Amino acid sequence: MPRVGVLALQGDVREHVATLEKLGVTVVTVRTPSDLEGLDGLVMPGGESTTIAHLLVTSGLRAVLQTKLDEGFKVFGTCAGLIMLSRDILDGRRDQWSFNKLDVAVRRNGYGRQIASFESSVEVRDVGVVPGVFIRAPKIESYEKNVEVLATFDHGDGEHAVLVRQGNVWGCSFHPELTSDLRVHQLFTDSL
Amino acid sequence: MSSTTNPSIVGSALVKRGLADMLRGGVIMDVVNPDQAKIAEDAGAVAVMALERVPSDIRRDGGVARMSDPEMIQEIQKSVTIPVMAKARIGHFAEAQILQALDVDYIDESEVLTPADEEHHIDKWAFTVPFVCGATNLGEALRRIGEGACLIRSKGEAGTGNVVEAVRHLRTINAQMRRLASADEAELFALAKDLQSPLALVQEVAATGKLPVPLFCAGGISTPADASLVMQLGAEAVFVGSGIFKSEDPVRMARAIVEATTHYEDPGVVAKVSTGLGKAMVGAETSTLEVRLAERGW
Numbered sequence: 001m002p003r004v005g006v007l008a009l010q011g012d013v014r015e016h017v018a019t020l021e022k023l024g025v026t027v028v029t030v031r032t033p034s035d036l037e038g039l040d041g042l043v044m045p046g047g048e049s050t051t052i053a054h055l056l057v058t059s060g061l062r063a064v065l066q067t068k069l070d071e072g073f074k075v076f077g078t079c080a081g082l083i084m085l086s087r088d089i090l091d092g093r094r095d096q097w098s099f100n101k102l103d104v105a106v107r108r109n110g111y112g113r114q115i116a117s118f119e120s121s122v123e124v125r126d127v128g129v130v131p132g133v134f135i136r137a138p139k140i141e142s143y144e145k146n147v148e149v150l151a152t153f154d155h156g157d158g159e160h161a162v163l164v165r166q167g168n169v170w171g172c173s174f175h176p177e178l179t180s181d182l183r184v185h186q187l188f189t190d191s192l
Numbered sequence: 193m194s195s196t197t198n199p200s201i202v203g204s205a206l207v208k209r210g211l212a213d214m215l216r217g218g219v220i221m222d223v224v225n226p227d228q229a230k231i232a233e234d235a236g237a238v239a240v241m242a243l244e245r246v247p248s249d250i251r252r253d254g255g256v257a258r259m260s261d262p263e264m265i266q267e268i269q270k271s272v273t274i275p276v277m278a279k280a281r282i283g284h285f286a287e288a289q290i291l292q293a294l295d296v297d298y299i300d301e302s303e304v305l306t307p308a309d310e311e312h313h314i315d316k317w318a319f320t321v322p323f324v325c326g327a328t329n330l331g332e333a334l335r336r337i338g339e340g341a342c343l344i345r346s347k348g349e350a351g352t353g354n355v356v357e358a359v360r361h362l363r364t365i366n367a368q369m370r371r372l373a374s375a376d377e378a379e380l381f382a383l384a385k386d387l388q389s390p391l392a393l394v395q396e397v398a399a400t401g402k403l404p405v406p407l408f409c410a411g412g413i414s415t416p417a418d419a420s421l422v423m424q425l426g427a428e429a430v431f432v433g434s435g436i437f438k439s440e441d442p443v444r445m446a447r448a449i450v451e452a453t454t455h456y457e458d459p460g461v462v463a464k465v466s467t468g469l470g471k472a473m474v475g476a477e478t479s480t481l482e483v484r485l486a487e488r489g490w
């Protein structure tokens with residue numbers, strides 16, 4: 001049975017843990033570098049990307065995780081997690097860093113502030129229609145050819161990728177963990 | 193792969209509570225200007241609460257405390273990328289309408305401001321923007337949720353730097369939830385009456401053992417140890433008002449409280465971040481207070 005970590009520095013950790021447990025994997029919460037030992041994959045939850053970035057540095061996780069990611073460690077990021085994995089961050093803080101593992105440009109709060117947060121259904125390739133919950137969601141504005149797009153969504157301004165994969169790294173603009181639908185997480189756990 | 197044409201829904205309970213879920217494990221800091229907001233964001237705050245005076249100054253100055261000047265809220269919105277919350281007076285739905293028009297991310301219907309209605313809280317279902325409300329006990333929390341609040345914070349006693357009331361309110365809410373969880377179905381009707389709360393919400397708490405919305409803690413948190421204490425008592429995030437910018441070294445205090453909130457179960461980390469912090473805000477003994485803010489709202 002795969003062992004999957006959930007980065008537990010800040011954000012909706014509990015929902016990811018619950019979703020993964022329903023899929024039958026062993027779940028470990030990760031707050032320090034030693035928590036990463038023996039894991040087959042890691043989920044980076046939703047939350048505030050500036051806060052999570054700050055705590056990744058103070059906890060010593062940033063350097064360890066960067067090395068593991070470069071060596072092929074499998075990571076799935078939702079919302080803030082997607083931001084942390086993206087190459088280019090638009091509308092972020094000037095000093096905002098990322099792990100630079102997805103060749104996408106992502107705009108923080110690209111779907112608007114909280115009043116514009118929304119629910120809608122999203123069709124995921126080879127999976128079907130899943131509920132999409134977008135909360136101050138990051139918008140993938142562009143991506144390179146080597147990025148595999150698993151779902152797109154048109155919020156009135158054209159199709160934008162909302163679920164992507166590049167090698168060992170997955171990123172999602174919305175929050176499958178806030179719903180009872182397990183299929184997006186299952187795509188990730190099936191790959192472990 | 194074709195895109196969906198299904199309509200989008202804004203302002204649903206899932207979307208409103210969802211933002212509160214994203215704030216869990218974080219620190220929401222009171223700020224009175226863009227410089228403080230930037231310090232808060234730099235330190236790792238998950239959100240800022242924009243207000244004209246922190247609670248300890250409201251307490252000192254007296255007078256009627258109202259919603260902040262929209263210009264000041266907008267300046268803070270421009271200065272940071274994290275969510276910006278703002279306070280409306282209890283029952284003052286027109287202030288809340290203004291805050292929604294300003295596109296704030298969360299409205300705090302707060303006892304720290306002077307109440308505008310002594311009988312009714314705001315009908316929060318009527319808004320797209322989510323609301324947080326304070327509570328001193330489970331009945332109060334469930335009444336606020338019944339009115340549409342998407343996040344509850346235990347009230348504590350704002351502006352005192354004294355965590356004792358926050359602890360009292362958290363322990364009360366948790367004890368009352370445990371009581372519901374151990375009650376049988378027939379007892380819930382009388383318990384709902386005692387709690388003066390909607391029966392459906394009482395039944396939900398009895399079934400799940402927790403509030404239907406996240407439970408954060410506010411009012412009197414002024415050190416990393418305070419943050420660790422309330423997190424261990426079941427708070428899912430903390431609001432820090434006067435505790436940061438009334439301390440000797442706000443930058444270090446802000447960073448330390450953020451780290452202590454994340455690593456609340458690790459006394460080694462809390463000890464490390466507590467070391468050499470400088471003076472915390474000067475606290476107040478709650479028995480000597482002239483105005484007890486927690487008694488506002490019902």
